[in-house]
Amino acid sequence: MRLPWLKKTRRFEETALPHLPDLYRLARQVSDEHRAHDLVQETFLRAWKYFDSFERGTNCRAWLLRILHNVWADQWRRTRLEIPLAADADEALVEPDYDWEDEFLKEEWSEGVGGALAQLPQVYRWAVLLADVEELSYQEIARVMGCPVGTVMSRINRGRRTLARLLRPGGSGGAARESRGRCDGLQRVP
């Protein structure tokens, strides 16, 4: 009865494992180095467990990102006493009506993007990273984050504008520290 196991192992290594670098890079944006290592490892363990449910030919990277998000959310819930609602978190920080015509996003301000990203509330950070870096569709992002497409659109919109405001001269993005580990907004992932 080893043959099915061997086939599954080979298929997993060919289909899922090549996405390890992408998962790690994203995990590093929402956690520190040590936790990112654990997040990725746990993600692949869970992916192996449910690999039979993965449909061949569909977007494996999106499927793995969804698992990564769920693993991250589970670990977040275990380490936090209270989970503030996403709508209430850091409302003062979120920029809903940013005007993109302020041409301050010059090359030299790109250096502060990492710090600004670390200040962004987690739900907006996930949405922006999945859209701008992982290039997932809004539908895929909604599946990864377990929320409606409209919520995804709102988070992307607000997330980008908040980043831009943080990078503005005089904003706290240029001199921002790396992730402070504060309790950012989190919506429970089903």
Next chain:
Amino acid sequence: MDCKEFREVLDLYVDGELSPEAGGAARAHLKDCAACGRAEAQLLHLRRALRRVVSGHQPPPELANDVRRALGLRRRSMRRASPPFWRLKVSLPAPVFALLVAAVVGFGGWAALARRPELPPGGKGAGRRVSPAATAPSTDARGEFDFSRFDRGERASIHVVRREGPDGAGR
């Protein structure tokens, strides 16, 4: 499409989420509006900066091995947990199970009936088991052993026949 409408769909346009018609209208507006063109450029510049930041974090070389090792351990534990095929439980719906039991019992009964010898019709002795003690070896008129009683369903029994020897002693 005017500037206000374009700014409302700027994110969708940059992310390729607009319908073909709306995307065409947005592109047409960009051709004539420098301000909206700058807004689009800013958003794309932010996207490039984000990708540069993220790509700077490469996974450590040992991560892939750690994952493979962890998967190997998990595979072994799952294989130990899964029972061999002869111990697998098969769940059946109740009507199917009842039908299966009835079929087995019916077949067993038919097989048992098929092996039994044919009994004469009627008769008190037909099919009745007769204890050896109740029967005594019988002989017919010629003094020979009467085998016809077996046709009547009687069973053979073993009797020790004592005969007297020429010297009168029994053996």
